[in-house]
Amino acid sequence: MEQAMTPEEIKEQKPYLDWSLTEKEYNYIADQLLGRLPNFTETGLFSAMWSEHCSYKKSKPVLRLFPNKNARVLQGPGEGAGVVDIDDGQAVVFKAESHNHPTTVEPYQGAATGVGGILRDIFSMGARPIASLDSLHFGELDDPQMRMKVADTVKGIGDYGNCMGIPTVAGETTFDPCYQGNILCNAMSVGLMDQKDIQKGKAAGIGNAVMYVGAKTGRDGIHGATFASADFSDENATQRSAVQVGDPFMEKLLMEACLELIHNHADWLVGIQDMGAAGIVSSSAEMASEGKSGMELNLDLVPQRETGMSAYEIMLSESQERMLLCVNKGHEEDVKKIFDKYDLDAVTIGRITEGHDYVLHHDGQEVCHIPVASLTDDVLEEASEEQKPARLQKAQDEPAWQPTIDNPAKTLRQLLQRPTIASDEVLTQQYDTQVRTSTVAGPGSDAGIIRIRGYHKGLAMTTDGNGRFVYLDPEIGGQMAVTEAMTNIIASGAEPLAITDCLNYGDPNDPEIFWELHHSIQGMADACRIFDTPVISGNVSLYNENNGNAIYPTPMVGMVGLIKNLDHVIPSFATHAGDAVYLIGKTGDDYAGSELQKMLNGDLSGTLPALDLQAIHEYCQKLHQQMVAGNVTAAHDISEGGLGVALAEMLFQGETGMQLDLRSLTAAQLFSETAGRLVVTVPADARETFENEMGPDAQYIGQVTNTHWLELHLQNAEMNENLTDLKKLYKEALPCQLKSKD
Incomplete structure (x- = not known):
């Protein structure tokens, strides 16, 4: 058996190279940290804990660029999830x-x-999950296999969330060739809690119990963390053993049991942590490290659903629906009774020990004895080479691409049928968006909105990430990702609070890709500082490529905002004929990376203009004040497809139309994707106040009508389109493409 390899055979045969541990790291562990050769189990533990997915050894130096504190942040990065004060003794997680x-x-x-x-990360903090979001990036739909992957991905998200009884209220879905061999699935969860219930992943107190609770351990997901920390290729395209198998009904029971323990018997509990990436080893070692404690575990006591599992397999399994608790000595049976009520295993598998050693026993033998810090704190941070991608220098030397739009109505109809822009209702209708009956706004709105029961306030939430812009200019693209999330939150009537992120990139050993990571984080950090939206949690996902072809650098920004009074919720669709229509922000000739460029050219090129983040922040703050004052009736962020698509989307849900004077814009500028813009509608009697407060940042462009036509007068073209026809194209495009037999 492979597990029987001796330390000498490991040194000679180097199996750790397949587990993302380098020879330099192995030698450092043996020579500097242990003073001996690690055995098979220990080598496996180091491989998982020192993987990029667990240790962030390559990304940690640049992650420090992020701001992570402000007056509302209660818990920043380092725990299961971030926590933010939302007044009244409550917190959003x-x-x-x-x-x-x-x-x-x-x-x-x-x-x-x-x-x-991600749900376990939320309730491990003591919060009840109240909403889910996603950010999905697929290859092109002309590939039958990709159409199948889209269907299965969406069904997986829907089935799990629906069974848990947690609404999926927002998200994004894009389609680009770079994701053909490596699709992106980013999941976000939002929870609500009383601040007094905040928990930490800590194990401390000599003699206190380490308790395993939840589902049994199997062989699924072994080395999942290292699987996520290596390049993707045809060779591992079917590596299903590294993929976990989920049981949402088990997770529902686990959630209720954990929350009952936390909310009713917090004095029994020292700490709690999800067994996520790297399974038992990550949760136990990280909890011991946080508590500055030693830990001793007996793996024979771990509930197992398969026979003959080795210590290596037990520790590295990523079987789902499991948690690790540190329980005050003497309350083990009390805790067990709670989990027994939910038909869940709750077993004491170890104790907190004096000192700082991490000791494992299996089959009556000691199979691991190493310092806790060697797994969690002594990871070798890796300095990475950086090099500005040659394509960026080349782009600076070429003239900007300028589209010629002779028929803006035809172009709008074409854009509305693009899979990234078209209605994704065929996907989101598979999610339960209303379960728990607290959803104020769901998919299709700029941001999902959840009311907080017992209070007249709510939370707005969104996920945003456009890899095309980051590919063309990582720093400005990073700023644009945060800006779009912020304008989506503002458009809903909320005050932006903070962000989480998923940083999806290719192989960081490529100097150009690490340069992209570094500079996009710098851009995001700059925007977060100006918008006062610190990064309170997140995830780094590197090595996203297939056979050497990397995805676009795709940082996903998940932002949450606070609506202090639900009367101030702003819908994303126009409803009142006679309202004035305003364009917020200036429009430029910004076509690089746009949906229009991809549609007309089939490729991306060009450079991005610098953003005036301070100006965007200031006029968005003024706009939010006007919303609170009751002077805005609808608002919509302008993103993919530009102003033309945004106007059409604002009118699809109602029975209104618009008559607009856009003679300051060319037909091409109707589809420009200048960042930081919104369209808003204002009651006729509030126009004077609105214009005085907003100043030149708000341009009056026309009014809402009761005609159900979109009538535009541009600098060099006219357009008058029946919204019923446009809506039909918008709604039917994606279902038709997903069902294609080609």
């Missing part, structure tokens, strides 16, 4: 995680367990 490689290999289970994992 949120985080996002990637499950890219598992979803590419096994879309249904990969997506489902991605949802399950």
Whole structure:
């Protein structure tokens, strides 16, 4: 058996190279940390804990660029999820995680367990999950296999979330060739809690119990963390053993049991942590490290659903629906009774010990004895080479691409049928968006909105990430990702609070890709500082490529905002004929990376203009004040497809139309994707106040009509389109493409 390899055979045969541990790291562990050769189990533990997915050894130096504190942040990065004060002694808890490689290999289970994992991060903090979001990036739909992967991914997300009884209220879906061999599945969860119930992943107190609770351990997901920390290729395209298998009904029971323990018997509990990436080893070692404690575990006591599992397999399994608790000595049976009520295993598998050693026993033998810090704190951070991609220098030397639009109505009809822009209702209708009956706004709105029961306030939430812009200019593209999330939150009537992220990139050993990572984080950090939206949690997902072809650098931003009074919720669709229509922000000739460029050219090129983040922040703050004052009746962020698409989307849900004077814009500028813009409608009697407060940042462009036509007068063209016809194209495009037999 492979597990029987001796330390000498490991040194000679180097199996750790297949587990993402380098020879330099192995030698450092043996020579500097242990003073001996690690055995098979220990080598496996180091391989998982020192993987990029667990240790962030390559990304940690640049992650420090992010701001992570402000007056509202109660818990920043380092725990299961971030926590933010929302007044009244309450807190919102949120985080996002990637499950890219598992979803590419096994879309249904990969997506489902991605949802399950992020939910556990939320309730491990003591919060009840109240909403889910996603960010999905697929290859092109002319590939039958990709159409199948889209269907299975969405079904996995829907089935898991629906069974858990948690609404999926927002998200994004894009389609680009770069994701053909490595799709992205990012899941975000938002929870609500009383601040007094905040928990930490800590194990401390000599003699206190380490308790395993939840589902039994099997062989699924072994080395999932290292699977996510290596390049993807045809060789591992069917590596299903690294993909976990989910059971949402088990997770529902686990959630209720954990929350009952936390809310009713917090004095029994020292700490709690999800068994996520790297399974038992990550949760136990990280909890011991946080508590500055030693830990001793007997793996024979771990509930197992398969026979003959080795210590290596037990520790590295990523079987789902499991948690690790540190319980005050003497309350083990009390805790067990709670979990017995939910028909869940609750077993004491170890104790907190004096000192700082991490000791494992299996089959009556000691199979691991190493310092806790060697797994969690002594990871070798890796300095990475950086090099500006040659394509960026080349783009600076070429003239900007300018489209010629002779028929803006035809162009609008074509854009509305693009899969990235077209209605994704065929996907989101598979999600339960209203369960728990607290959803104020769901998919199709700029941001999902959840009311907080017992209070007249709510939370707005969104996920946004456009890899095309980051590919063309990582720094400005990173700023644009945060800006779009912020304008979506503002458009809903909310005050932006903070962000979580999933940083999806290719192989960081490529100097150009690490340069993309570094500079996009710098851009995101700059925007977060100006918008006062610190990064409170997140996830890094590197090595997203297939056979050497990397995805676009795709940082996903998940942002949450606070609506202090639900009377101030702003819909994303126009409803009142006679309202004035305003364009917020200036429009430029910004076509690089746009949906228009991709549609007309089939490729991306060009450079991005610098953003005036301070100006965007200031006029968005003024706009929010006007919303609170009751002077805005609808608002919509302008993103893919530009102003033309945004106007059409604002009118699809109602029976209104618009008559607009856009003679300051060319037909091409109707589809420009200048960042930081919104369209808003204002009651006729509030126009004077609105214009005085907004100043030149708001341009009056026309009014809402009761005609159900979109009538535009442009600098060099006219357009008058029946919205019923446009809506039909918009609604039917994606279902037709997904059902194509080609």
